[in-house]
Amino acid sequence: MNKTLLLLLCIGLFACNRTNTHQDKNFIDYENCIKKPMDEIPPELLGEKKYVLLDNNNPDCFLNFISKVITNNNYIFILDPNLYKIAVFDNKGKAITTIGKRGQGPEEYLSITDFSIDNTGNIYFIDGVLDELFIFDRNFKFKERKKLPFEADILHVLDNGNILWGLCSWNEKACKGMKTALTDEHLNIIHSAIKYDEYFDPSYMISWYKFIETEKHIIYNQPIDNNIYIFNKNGEFKEIINMDFGDANVPDEHKIEIERNWNEFKNYCLLQHYTVATENIIAGALKKHQNTMPFIYDRKNNISYEGEGHNRTIYSVATGYNNSQWITYIENSDKNTEYPDSVNNHIEKEGMVLCFQHLE
Secondary structure, three states: OOHHHHHHHHHHHHHHHOOOOOOOEEEEEHHHOEEEEHHHOOOOOEOOOEEEEOOOOOHHHOOOOOOEEEEEOOEEEEEEOOOOEEEEEEOOOOEEEEOOOEOOOOOOEOOOOEEEEOOOOOEEEEEOOOOEEEEEOOOOOEEEEEEOOOOEEEEEEOOOOOEEEEEOOOOOOOOOOEEEEEEOOOOOEEEEEEEOOOOOOOOOOOOOOOOEEOOOOEEEOOOOOOEEEEEOOOOOEEEEEEEEOHHHOOOHHHHHOOOOOHHHHHHOEEEEEEEEEOOOEEEEEEEEOOEEEEEEEEOOOOEEEEOOOEOOOOHHHHOEEEOOEEEEEEOOOOOOOOOOHHHHHHHHOOOOEEEEEEEO
């Protein structure tokens, strides 16, 4: 082995083992906070609803499940991982195009697990089958693809061009055993943070998860974990917020074999899908006694506003948070007399509707 190669290997090992040991932790006693229904939430916390009716006349942009929404440069980007596509709409809901093409050609992908957009409008997504990063320019044209040094679920492109990654629990490549990693734009590893502990079931993902960007921070939470991890805008791990559900916390031994212990989850409460954390609120979705429900916790007044629980996984209550907007979607099974006629008429025609509300 030559000296140059040996030096590069040593640098890589150092980067992957440079774990942030910052132990600042803020505890939220959620079990004993005041609980109120979501319809009592004050307007200073959650703003008025703005509806965007998604065009359903373009078959290329047809969606049946929305896991992530990003608004950027007057466009709305929507990930449907079940249909393996990122669909693009304008800010009025008109269908524009999809990103890339599924296949086995040099510019084609097999799957999309997550995507992100940089501050110049380039689109990045992970092909979880090929373990590759695909990059398209702001005009939706293919730029390049890169082999990942690890197996990753999620990503977030930072303003400085570096990339924050959420790593798979089964990752056997670089940064094995770590939950997150930071790389430069060329995928050189800068450092990693947050170790997977022994209380994790790699064969069962209880829900989708994603990085959430707020005005000041980037938020990471991967169920089942009551810890919300706070990164700064440079991707450096800063602090932990722990959500304590008291007697409803999932015991460690039931995190290891989730399917085997699933009946016990009727007694538990945990964070699900994604979590937003700012100085004022903590918000997202809960899996509470096997029901999925949205919640917004007012940190200053110790009040949690909880939505209606459903005994099936309702992704529409936990679609995302982007540019200080709480995002949900309405599908054709969700007709409601409280919606405007335009919304109900659209979903009767099997159209989907996005709902945006200011929240920070």
